[in-house]
Amino acid sequence: MLKLIKSIIYEYLSYFVPEKISYEITGHCKKCGKCCNYMYSMDTYTEEEFKFMQKLFPAYKRFYIKGKDEEGNFIFACKLVTPEGLCSDYKHRLRMCRNYPAKRIFYPAKLHEGCGYKVNIKSFEDYLKEKSPDKNKTTADNHN
Ligand code: SF4
Numbered sequence: 613m614l615k616l617i618k619s620i621i622y623e624y625l626s627y628f629v630p631e632k633i634s635y636e637i638t639g640h641c642k643k644c645g646k647c648c649n650y651m652y653s654m655d656t657y658t659e660e661e662f663k664f665m666q667k668l669f670p671a672y673k674r675f676y677i678k679g680k681d682e683e684g685n686f687i688f689a690c691k692l693v694t695p696e697g698l699c700s701d702y703k704h705r706l707r708m709c710r711n712y713p714a715k716r717i718f719y720p721a722k723l724h725e726g727c728g729y730k731v732n733i734k735s736f737e738d739y740l741k742e743k744s745p746d747k748n749k750t751t752a753d754n755h756n
């Protein structure tokens with residue numbers, strides 16, 4: 613009976629495995645300013661949508677449409693970034709700026725070329741290894 617309950621719980625938990633996978637971020641900011649000068653939005657496809665977002669969230673008025681990439685996606689930039697790539701209002705920067713690069717995202721992650729951070733994508737096997745009680749065993753241990 614206990615076995616059955618356990619398997620039901622594991623089955624239920626398995627639906628949440630993708631959400632439990634976190635990207636591991638290592639490295640540090642090199643203060644190049646690329647992330648403030650070249651941004652993408654997951655859900656803004658037209659100028660009207662962007663204007664609407666700015667009305668909903670006045671803090672977004674700091675952003676403007678800089679252009680489009682080769683696939684037609686908008687590239688946004690922030691008016692507050694200095695020519696040296698620094699934030700001119702660092703103390704009041706948005707939460708999204710404070711949290712960049714995000715530790716948990718639900719779509720493929722890509723950082724700017726030359727960014728000092730690195731996104732280490734964890735595979736399902738890595739996730740299992742972390743949960744394994746034998747995770748601290750070395751290869752030599754396993755062969756003994
Ligand atoms: S792109 Fe990376 S290194 Fe450059 S400012 Fe942004 S976080 Fe820092």
Ligand code: SF4
Binds near residue numbers: 647693701704705
């Ligand atoms: S508020 Fe500052 S940190 Fe945020 S995007 Fe603008 S310049 Fe960059």
